[in-house]
Amino acid sequence: MKDAVPIERPVVSAYTVPADAPEADGTFAWEATTIVVAEVSAGDATGTGWTYAPAATAALVDEQLTPAVLGLDALDIPAAHMAMTKAVRDTGRSGAAGCAISALDIALWDLKARLLELPLVRLLGAVRDEVPVYGSGGFTTYHDTHLAAQLNGWVHGQHIPRVKIKIGEAWGRAAARDVSRVRTARDVIGPQAELYVDANGAYTRKQAVRVGNVLAEQGVGWFEEPVSSDDLCGLAQVRDALVCDVVAGEHGYDLPYFARMIRSVDCLQVDATRCGGLTEWLRAAALAQAHGLEVSAHCAPHAHAAVAACVPNLRHVEWYHDHVRIESMFFDGALDPTGGTIRPDGGVGHGLELRTDEVEEFRVL
Numbered sequence: 218m219k220d221a222v223p224i225e226r227p228v229v230s231a232y233t234v235p236a237d238a239p240e241a242d243g244t245f246a247w248e249a250t251t252i253v254v255a256e257v258s259a260g261d262a263t264g265t266g267w268t269y270a271p272a273a274t275a276a277l278v279d280e281q282l283t284p285a286v287l288g289l290d291a292l293d294i295p296a297a298h299m300a301m302t303k304a305v306r307d308t309g310r311s312g313a314a315g316c317a318i319s320a321l322d323i324a325l326w327d328l329k330a331r332l333l334e335l336p337l338v339r340l341l342g343a344v345r346d347e348v349p350v351y352g353s354g355g356f357t358t359y360h361d362t363h364l365a366a367q368l369n370g371w372v373h374g375q376h377i378p379r380v381k382i383k384i385g386e387a388w389g390r391a392a393a394r395d396v397s398r399v400r401t402a403r404d405v406i407g408p409q410a411e412l413y414v415d416a417n418g419a420y421t422r423k424q425a426v427r428v429g430n431v432l433a434e435q436g437v438g439w440f441e442e443p444v445s446s447d448d449l450c451g452l453a454q455v456r457d458a459l460v461c462d463v464v465a466g467e468h469g470y471d472l473p474y475f476a477r478m479i480r481s482v483d484c485l486q487v488d489a490t491r492c493g494g495l496t497e498w499l500r501a502a503a504l505a506q507a508h509g510l511e512v513s514a515h516c517a518p519h520a521h522a523a524v525a526a527c528v529p530n531l532r533h534v535e536w537y538h539d540h541v542r543i544e545s546m547f548f549d550g551a552l553d554p555t556g557g558t559i560r561p562d563g564g565v566g567h568g569l570e571l572r573t574d575e576v577e578e579f580r581v582l
Contacts, residue, residue: 221290222259229255231272231582234543240356243385243419250539255320257328259291264328268490270316272582277317294325298496315470315491322494327566337523337567347558348525354538355382365405372406377557379411385419403435413439422451429459452481467515475501479508488515495524502528519544522561547576
């Protein structure tokens, strides 16, 4: 049996990157995104993981998670994951603690693959060589010209045959503009590309049904968070009333959340940078499969590329504008979505290397 490889003290940093234009969805607006990066070493290898969360998440790693994992065997990731979960019992698993666990867990999987000199996708065991993606952005702050340029870039430039835009502007108080923007999107992408929308929980139940029925005329097949993801009864009611798929799950931080969500959606979203890393992402995917549902990876596409290739019930990965831009800036080895798929097979681990010097200007911690 291989000797244990003890985990060394993680190194955590945080960076805030300004948006390339003002951005908003149905319920929130922002001008920058913070990425928290965890680097974990053991033996001669270092693994890298990350999450999109407040910079204070880095302090939580140092104070609560580092003592829990320090010295554990880097090959026994379930043990490290359990230790981290126990360590945040009194803090609470959701929110920043869940993001901190996620960053370290992703780093540990990358580390293990590098110790074994394997691509991460080979370590996990692939189901497919290529992972479908969909272009995601279309923020409510975009004027029609900006929206058209982004959609054109995905569909006609990179030949990604599925795209998503934000609706639900101003907490659902601009439904007429929502519908107008969806019609604009359909005109830009043409009749063949798949069109998705995301209301970020902005609508009331019946409002979501009314809007959803109008959007069906534009061939919208994916309605994300038509109502709050906390309103499980409302999600189920909207799902049963509409022909499009109703989806949610991006705010899941643990497996019991997904167990509750599963009965209210047509497809389950899971975010490895929030839910507890790749370890919990795989568990959530198995839970969804047991209930006859597909899963879709939410945001952070490079964190999901390998794990998404390793589950049979995957629908796709979100090629989210903000995170694609940041991950392409921060890492060597960024993937190419041309043709609508990515191939997670580049080098050992997840194939990404942090450009430490190049991104120092964005460092806040």
